[in-house]
Amino acid sequence: MCDKHETQDLSRRNFIKTSSALGAGLLLGGFAAPSFAASSEQLANGNIKSRGYAAFDNSGLLKPWEFERRPVGDNDILIEIKFASICHSDIHQMKGHWGAQQYPQVPGHEIAGIVTAVGKNVTKFKVGDRAGVGCMVDSCLDCNSCKDQGEQYCPETKFTYGYPDERSPTGSTQGGYSNNIVVRDHFAVHIPENISLEHAAPLLCAGITTYSPLLKFNLKKGDKIGVVGIGGLGHLAVKLAVSQGADVYAFTSSKDKVADIKAFGAKVVVVDGEDAYNEHKSQLDYLINTLPVKYDIAKYASLVKPFGTYTQVGMPEEFSLNMNALALAASRVNFNASLIGDMQETQEVVDYCAKNNILPATQLIKASEINNAWQSVVDKKARYRYVIDASTF
Amino acid sequence: MCDKHETQDLSRRNFIKTSSALGAGLLLGGFAAPSFAASSEQLANGNIKSRGYAAFDNSGLLKPWEFERRPVGDNDILIEIKFASICHSDIHQMKGHWGAQQYPQVPGHEIAGIVTAVGKNVTKFKVGDRAGVGCMVDSCLDCNSCKDQGEQYCPETKFTYGYPDERSPTGSTQGGYSNNIVVRDHFAVHIPENISLEHAAPLLCAGITTYSPLLKFNLKKGDKIGVVGIGGLGHLAVKLAVSQGADVYAFTSSKDKVADIKAFGAKVVVVDGEDAYNEHKSQLDYLINTLPVKYDIAKYASLVKPFGTYTQVGMPEEFSLNMNALALAASRVNFNASLIGDMQETQEVVDYCAKNNILPATQLIKASEINNAWQSVVDKKARYRYVIDASTF
CATH class of the missing domain: 3.40.50.720 (NAD(P)-binding Rossmann-like Domain)
Structure with a gap:
């Protein structure tokens, strides 16, 4: 077994090395500044500029939306989203089937992409890593649920979209139908090289x-x-x-x-x-x-x-x-x-599917096709998971 | 362990002896004729004359009713009911809350009394025994459910009231709000001497x-x-x-x-x-x-x-x-x-409660008070089980 301290040091060295290689980090305040790859879009106030598709009411129709995400914190990573897939939950929530919603709201909790920035405390990821995000983006990480029973049962769990989040410039979490996402490192998983990001996305929910x-x-x-x-x-x-x-x-x-x-x-x-x-x-x-x-x-x-x-x-x-x-x-x-699974299981399922070549049947679409795809999901016509090419946002 | 054959012979001798002592058996057809105690009311066609309280519609109001039960078959016993208690299920079923009903219908599936006749094959009971009947009165006794998993899951289970029963003169089973009941021996349990029949009745459901x-x-x-x-x-x-x-x-x-x-x-x-x-x-x-x-x-x-x-x-x-x-x-x-329990468990609970002095809190009422008692049950005013004195039917 590796010594944990040594592992962290090695990871730290790796990420500094990698992030330097990929692009210049924007230094905002000494050690607190995250390291960015060149592709990131950071505003003067540290916020991250995002664009995606959002619901503006409960009609079930999405439209393009430009918005801001919180700065990359010390324990956060920024992911450039490559693919986000469509879950029936996205439709239920945006249509208000699960209660009144705050709009605009960007759905999406099956997210796969590339890490483009990491906070100073992050050792789990380095810039350039392949990463996935599912239904959660934060929790207390300190309660019994977080430590033992599953982060999804923590009273403070923030789900990926539509949850109140005072750190978010929009006041609530915004999901994966967009070109990037800021997420606490613990709530992202590694995606092995032997599975495509397109196939990995649906595994996250x-x-x-x-x-x-x-x-x-x-x-x-x-x-x-x-x-x-x-x-x-x-x-x-x-x-x-x-x-x-x-x-x-x-x-x-x-x-x-x-x-x-x-x-x-x-x-x-x-x-x-x-x-x-x-x-x-x-x-x-x-x-x-x-x-x-x-x-x-x-x-x-x-x-x-x-x-x-x-x-x-x-x-x-x-x-x-x-x-x-x-x-x-x-x-x-x-x-x-049963409600999703914990983060350890989430990493497991991605690894298990990659190793055993268990791939979702996917249908790749552009952002402009989301509304039609949603109707197909409701009409039971999806075969079997629509995956949005995030380069089209 | 007793030899089974000997036990049956002994029981047979006992019941003949007991029934002889209690009254003359009416002989209808050689060995097929059940032995009766004097208190039984058997009609010329073998049917048993009964009186009780029945629902005549879904109003939830019961009225006195005289009706007939099937003759005591070879595997049946006739019980002179001493006490029958009121279960919320009686009210639901009579009011049609569980589907359309055939009326008149006599509710009641918490029944305790004295055996007054036994069929020729019956060895489990003899005339004079204290016996109880719960929610079931018959099943096939041959399927996996009957043999192993519980008679209540048999596809042919007849529940105590309101179930189609071609042998019944009324076309369906009639329950325990009455002065007697004919039941297959397997579906009656023994009530030990150290618990009153009034306290035993509520144990049956x-x-x-x-x-x-x-x-x-x-x-x-x-x-x-x-x-x-x-x-x-x-x-x-x-x-x-x-x-x-x-x-x-x-x-x-x-x-x-x-x-x-x-x-x-x-x-x-x-x-x-x-x-x-x-x-x-x-x-x-x-x-x-x-x-x-x-x-x-x-x-x-x-x-x-x-x-x-x-x-x-x-x-x-x-x-x-x-x-x-x-x-x-x-x-x-x-x-x-969970749906009631099997007949072995039903005997167990009666024995367990008798042995450990676990007694329901009962309120003894007359037949004429049933309608008021039902309203009290609905109004959560029962404390905690109304028991009808069957001598008042």
Whole structure:
């Protein structure tokens, strides 16, 4: 094992060396000044100039927006975003389905890019590193949740967009549909060289959100795993479970996804009536449901073996789910819901997918195509993750 | 261990002896004829004459009704009901909250009485035995559920009232608000001498419904157990958990129950605002919720430790519960629902309560007081289980 102090020193030396090589750092105030690569756009007050696509109301239509991000702090990194992908959550939140929003708001929490500046305390990254950001950008890092149970459960967690943030010039966090982002180093992960940034982006939410509960379930080879809703999250859940030797049953209402899903390695059940449920009653060891809309939990619970586990990861309008208590009792299923994953797991899923060549099926679009892509997501036409080329912002 | 054949012979001898002593059996057809005690009212066609209180529509008002039950079959026993207690489920079902009903319908699934006739194959009971009946009166007894997982999960389970039953002269099962009941022997339990029939009756639903999930949780001494809703089920859940050494927290909206609940052995949390939830956030190892009305699960889930278990046993209107998926994810709680318990557990809870003197708090009423008692149950005024004196039907 490396001595920790030595590792930090080495990293520090590396980043100074690299950042010097990439461009001149703007010195704002002695040690407090971050080191920048040439591509960064820092204003006189230290703020970072950004451009992206934002919602200006709850219409669900985005428009170009120029805005400012906070200066790169001592523990921050600045990432030049290369790709940001579209999650159904972006749509729900911008449309106000999860409560009133502050606008303008830039969505996006599946972010991959290149580090272009680091704060003076940062040892985890150096300028030039490939980095990803998911659903969180800050937390206290000191509570039990942060230290042990997962930063997403910290009472002070700042999620990537739409969260009050007094340090932000706009008053709240702004997400990844933009050309750059400032983020505390702890909330960025390294993206290995053997996965493209385009393929890495969807792992930062869709990947971790399905990986974390599958990891906790601790599936054994041959376990029958059900995945409901084969969209961005679902198709990754299928691929992840297949990669772990599971016997995967994918439940979809879209007949035209059957060939794709078989190619992902799963058996397909087209849910078009009661028969689909009856035929597979009490068969599954575990079920993960990615549907981001209201539905009755108990109907799918009937597919799980008695005392099996059922995890909800899709988040519907108002976060509201309904269940028939009697039917749930009849199923004897343990139901839970899972929220993304912690930062250690997030690094794990990126590394795991890179190593095992588990890639999301992506469709590359320009910024100007975001509104159409959102409609396609709502209409279940995405195949399976739209990724925005950030050079088009 | 006794030889089974010998046991059956002995029982057979005993029942013949007992029934002879109690009165002349009516012989209808050789060996097929059940042996009756004198008190039974058998009609010429073998049907049993009954009188009770029935709902005639969904008004929630019951009226006296005379009806017939099926003849006592080879595997049946006839019980002269002494006490039947009132469960909120009776009210929900009669009012149509769980779907359209066939009327007239006699509710009641907490039944205690004396065996007055047994069919020719019956060895479990003899005439004169003290017996109880709960929520089930029949099932196939041959499927995996019946043999292993619990008769309540058998696809052919007949619940005690309102279930289609071609053998019943009324076309459906009729419950315990009456002077007698015919039931397959397997679905009756023995009531030990050291508990009164009045106190035993509520154990047949309220007792088993709370005992079964507490048993499955396998609580350890000192575990913090939450009980929500301190009515018929809740007050027994408190007493059962206290008897097993748990540190019990009772959540109630009724301030005037506080002294009672403390006497039952629990700490009391009066739920009258957000503070009650915040103060006890993430404290409980296990929570059992007996509320028979719609509510948001996630609010109570916040009281349970991460990865703890939350069991719903109350059944609301339309069996419908709502949950905030995000809040449930934040709690990391495993949520399930539990449906009564199997027949072995039902015998266990009666024996356990008799042995340990765990008695429901009962209020004895006459049949003519049922309608007022129902209103009191809805108004949360029951303290804590109304028991009907069946001699008043």
